[in-house]
Amino acid sequence: MATTDDRAISSHLKESRRFAPPDAFAQRALVGSREAYDALYRESLEQPDAFWRRESSALVWRTPWTRTLSWELPHARWFEGATLNVSESCTDRHLSGATRNKAAIIWEGEHGEVRTLTYAQLHREVVRCAGALADLGVTKGDRVAIYMGMVPEVAVAMLACARLGATHSVVFGGFAAEALRDRIQDSGAKVLVTQDAGWRRGHLVHLKETADRAAAQSPTIEKVLVLRHVGQDKAPIGMVEGRDVDWHHALEHASDAGKHAVAVDAEHPLFILYTSGSTGKPKGVLHTTAGYLVGAHVSTKYVFDLRAEDVYWCTADVGWVTGHSYLVYGPLSNGATCVMYEGAPNFPDWGRFWRIIERHGVTILYTAPTAIRAFIRQGDEWPAKSDLSSLRLLGTVGEPINPEAWIWYQRVVGGGRCPVVDTWWQTETGSIMMTTLPGACDAKPGSTGLPFFGVVPDVVHQDGTSVGPNQAGLLVLKSPWPSMLRTVWGDDERFRTQYWTEVPGAYFTGDGARRDEDGYHWVVGRIDDVLNVAGHRIGTAEIESALVSHPSVAEAAAVGRPDDLKGQALVVFVTLKPAFAPDDATRAALLRHVEGEIGKFARPDAIRFADALPKTRSGKIMRRLLKDVAAGRDAKGDTSTLEDLSVLAKLRADEE
């Protein structure tokens, strides 16, 4: 392709399928028409002060803000002058009305036990935990690391930190000691909150053991607060004298320091969250108080069209940003009933998710493409065994969703009745940036749709000028939004160079995208993964979606391999559905299929069948490592965020 912009990306797949919001849904929706969405979107840009004041009026403000935004690229200050405490919006505010005795968290353990915390009970626990943390010396501005599984107490601990004005850093419970240690050291946490162990796929994950190893190498840690979740008989733990404190004992005897929430400034640091590292060294993304809360609150309400009677289930682990914004802060600040599940989606079998939906009457399900692809691979008979008629809305986040997977989700899980919202956002953005509001906008499978309120995305050349319709380019956000990251913890220079220098005047997302003639956005993959195939720069998502649209393919990853002749050869890694054989006939069929879907030039140079693809611990395909495998190199860079190292070893062993 002749172009003056050597970062231009070709775009070849054209999707024309459209799904309008079902009438029954639109009639009751908070935003019930395209016109209503357009009007609100326009207001959010043209009159941001009026818009955000109205939309955040349900939240608890100790003092209102005096200035909506101060913006000096790349530093934003939102809602200056306001003082507040996030825990009051998530708990205290629900105590005076009907929400008081409503379920806030319905927790299901991997072995099937259920615990429910009402808003009044959640509030009580948060107050007690904040008191206990204060007794351990935690005060405003301190950092607290949280290394736990999916138990209600993880939400309690987060809100308790917020209540004291302490900054939490939740580290996913699947990380090893070194990864935990690095994150504790980087944040300078003073207290670590952990639990004895948690259940995952029928096995115990010994969190306290790992926490001990990390804490031993983390001089800033003064105290470790330990929840006994599975108990001493199943997971015997040692307590370090003078350092370790028992959760139940500490909460029982807590001072009343947690009773009154500490009012903090709008820009007070709420949490640090290290990104999952699909692409390299983890960064401590810093989110602050008012802007983050407003972003999480308003987006949860509109994107999930929340109603008082909903039972909302976000399957993300609280160790990821989705777990922060859409399991804790967004839904709780809206007074929603949230399901929280401790274990694996396939324990004891692939019917588990569907039984949870039936058992608790889940109405909104928010999950990830990796889970959806895994369910597809197991066959339609699993969801068919449960009654899923309570569902009214489905959501997806984390990776581009292949259109075939979207359609399966809509048809098999949603019974053709539920809108599907594909939500594009990042740890850095704090809340959902793009989607199609479920009662207002048509959805197109594979597209993340239109900007959320206050968000100005664009697809640009490297010089910042917009590319034309259906031309792919760099996905940027052109104006500040309330829940944007404020910096990289301890490394403002990295914040600047990583996000604000690639494209002048805009926030660079690291993703490539195109915008179609209707203004819908299609993420074509990460810019670093863009392939150069016979002179065409092409996103990974298009080739992968073409492969996944073949009936034999469950999952696919496309990467480039250095090639003397072509510059780059196209290598695809494919996992097949169980009924298909990894043989030459399948290989030939897939080559023909890609040629037909995209064009001859995109014909892969090599197809490698694999039992599984390397993924991050949040379930995203790690193309960075596959590139090394394809090139026959040892994996470079950080593999600590890899879910299962054996997958990589197996791929290497399979090399011809």
Ligand code: ATP
């Ligand atoms: P790291 O930044 O450390 O490499 P990560 O980018 O995987 O990790 P997240 O912030 O969880 O960490 O993920 C955000 C990224 O996930 C986006 O930049 C995009 O590449 C991808 N993504 C998330 N949601 C969607 C979506 N709905 N459609 C397409 N891509 C998505």
Ligand code: MG
């Ligand atoms: Mg990222």
